[in-house]
Amino acid sequence: MPTITKDACLADLQLRILTTELAPGAALDEVSLAAQYGLSRTPLREVLQRLAGLGYITQAEHRGAKVASMDIGTMRTFFQTAPMIYANIASLAAENRTTAQLDKLKAAQRDFTQETANGDAAAAALSNHRFHALIGEMAQNPYLTASLDRLLIDHTRLSQTFYRPASTAEKDLIRKAVDQHDAMISAIEARETALAIDLTLQHWDLSRDRLERFVRPDPLPVDVVSLKDRRHAI
Amino acid sequence: MPTITKDACLADLQLRILTTELAPGAALDEVSLAAQYGLSRTPLREVLQRLAGLGYITQAEHRGAKVASMDIGTMRTFFQTAPMIYANIASLAAENRTTAQLDKLKAAQRDFTQETANGDAAAAALSNHRFHALIGEMAQNPYLTASLDRLLIDHTRLSQTFYRPASTAEKDLIRKAVDQHDAMISAIEARETALAIDLTLQHWDLSRDRLERFVRPDPLPVDVVSLKDRRHAI
DNA sequence: GACTCGCCGAATGTATACAACGTGTGCACA
DNA sequence: TGTGCACACGTTGTATACATTCGGCGAGTC
Numbered sequence: 450m451p452t453i454t455k456d457a458c459l460a461d462l463q464l465r466i467l468t469t470e471l472a473p474g475a476a477l478d479e480v481s482l483a484a485q486y487g488l489s490r491t492p493l494r495e496v497l498q499r500l501a502g503l504g505y506i507t508q509a510e511h512r513g514a515k516v517a518s519m520d521i522g523t524m525r526t527f528f529q530t531a532p533m534i535y536a537n538i539a540s541l542a543a544e545n546r547t548t549a550q551l552d553k554l555k556a557a558q559r560d561f562t563q564e565t566a567n568g569d570a571a572a573a574a575l576s577n578h579r580f581h582a583l584i585g586e587m588a589q590n591p592y593l594t595a596s597l598d599r600l601l602i603d604h605t606r607l608s609q610t611f612y613r614p615a616s617t618a619e620k621d622l623i624r625k626a627v628d629q630h631d632a633m634i635s636a637i638e639a640r641e642t643a644l645a646i647d648l649t650l651q652h653w654d655l656s657r658d659r660l661e662r663f664v665r666p667d668p669l670p671v672d673v674v675s676l677k678d679r680r681h682a683i
Numbered sequence: 684m685p686t687i688t689k690d691a692c693l694a695d696l697q698l699r700i701l702t703t704e705l706a707p708g709a710a711l712d713e714v715s716l717a718a719q720y721g722l723s724r725t726p727l728r729e730v731l732q733r734l735a736g737l738g739y740i741t742q743a744e745h746r747g748a749k750v751a752s753m754d755i756g757t758m759r760t761f762f763q764t765a766p767m768i769y770a771n772i773a774s775l776a777a778e779n780r781t782t783a784q785l786d787k788l789k790a791a792q793r794d795f796t797q798e799t800a801n802g803d804a805a806a807a808a809l810s811n812h813r814f815h816a817l818i819g820e821m822a823q824n825p826y827l828t829a830s831l832d833r834l835l836i837d838h839t840r841l842s843q844t845f846y847r848p849a850s851t852a853e854k855d856l857i858r859k860a861v862d863q864h865d866a867m868i869s870a871i872e873a874r875e876t877a878l879a880i881d882l883t884l885q886h887w888d889l890s891r892d893r894l895e896r897f898v899r900p901d902p903l904p905v906d907v908v909s910l911k912d913r914r915h916a917i
Numbered sequence: 918g919a920c921t922c923g924c925c926g927a928a929t930g931t932a933t934a935c936a937a938c939g940t941g942t943g944c945a946c947a
Numbered sequence: 948t949g950t951g952c953a954c955a956c957g958t959t960g961t962a963t964a965c966a967t968t969c970g971g972c973g974a975g976t977c
Contacts, residue, residue, distance in 0.1 A: 455960090478928080479928080479929070480927095480928080480929095488961085488962095489961060489962045489963075490929090490962085490963090491725065491960080491961055491962065491963090492960075492961065492962090494729070494929090494930090495728070495729070495732055495960095498729055498732035498733060498736065499732060499735075499736065501733075501736065502732065502733065502735065502736015502737065503736065504825070504829070510929085510930090510968090511928085511929055511930075511967085511968050511969060512928090512929080512968095512969075513928070513929070522823075523825070526823070526824050526825070526826065527826070529824070530824060530826045530827060531826075533771065534826065537767065589756075589760070590760050590763070590764060591738070591757070591760070591833065592760065592761070592764045592765075592768065592830045592833045592834050593764060593830055595738070595829040595830050595833055596826045596827055596829050596830040599825065599826050599829055600826050689930090712958080713958075713959070714957095714958075714959095722931085722932095723931060723932045723933075724932085724933090724959090725930080725931055725932065725933090726930075726931065726932090728959090728960090729930090744938090744959085744960090745937085745938050745939060745958080745959055745960075746938095746939070746958090746959080747958070747959065
């Protein structure tokens, strides 16, 4: 890759982490990354520092950088925290949004609609991320945005499989998510804070059900596997 | 200042910002800071990046770093957000605290009690900061901690005058704050989440009243100044 | 055969020299 | 006298060479 700006490098690494192309826990080598982006190590290290500040990676002295991991404890915390932050952000967004921000939000939703229809899973997940990050900007609350941005990192990584629907029932869920986005845009545009909260929590419920099923998939049929295994169980 | 570790430099700059020795909006010069701490510019820049990630400073390309400002909009947001985050953190802390963390919290409270009694204002503000940051650690929730840490930066900076009491009435308020800390420790130790929330909100009310008086000081006597000014008002 | 000590290689951490950018000042011209 | 441009200085951004640390591998010993 030829010489590139530092911001572009930051954005690209964010994308690669959000799509789990760089998997949670993956080690990041400074020299190879610097070579990839056509930067020298000094500016690349600054990019890594910024990624660490945003919660994308963790750094250990003399031991390099790793993509932020997603252990079971983190995920428990995620499910515990997300609805509260999302709801508060939505309310503030409805209160404080500007028309310029609203236009950007609508553009993100157009991309999202398109990409879910095309089955472009990675792109859809990123558009969804952008959609919710923009609502965060609207809230104009740097304290909560810090929390939201970290939640969205894990949310997007968890939802990588969401937009790659296996069944027609799952396709309906995606369409429902798209519709919910539209409703959220309307509520924010109309500055209806209570409605924005309500729609956001509905959206969260849909997302949570889907994510939990991914985390804890449907068990295998009992009669085929489980009974056999039980005979060997201690 | 002789050669010093990078972490010590980070901690010292945090202290200087929290005590407003480095005032909000103050420009930070890389070469002079590097000289002060006996580091070269490269590691000092990394310290600045980390401070930026934590919300202590802001950086603009080619224009250097500034201590995070505290404009009127930010403060409005601060008062809006703090109670919700503080309460949730307190609840989680009561749920998840370890005894080792509890010991550290008690130590911080000992320092705080001592320093308020001695009238050591800057030290008391920092102990108070440490006290609340430790409760944040107990919560074991990195999403909310990101938000809390940013709130505490501004809270500590705003409260710089708090521990320098002018009247005996204000001394009573400080004693009340110390007592509230003790009660919070007990609630967290007993894992009583509801009580921890309640005490935290009471603590916040006390703090808010005092801070708001600082932000919006008692108006000057009406008959002396205001009436005169009004005659010149358009 | 297993454990420990010490060396070696590969990574990160630091210093410094050089490049690029922004800002302020001073001069010229209207 | 005021405005605008250009140059120079100071500060930040980048590259690279050097220092330091970690971790693995092998030899030696118990």
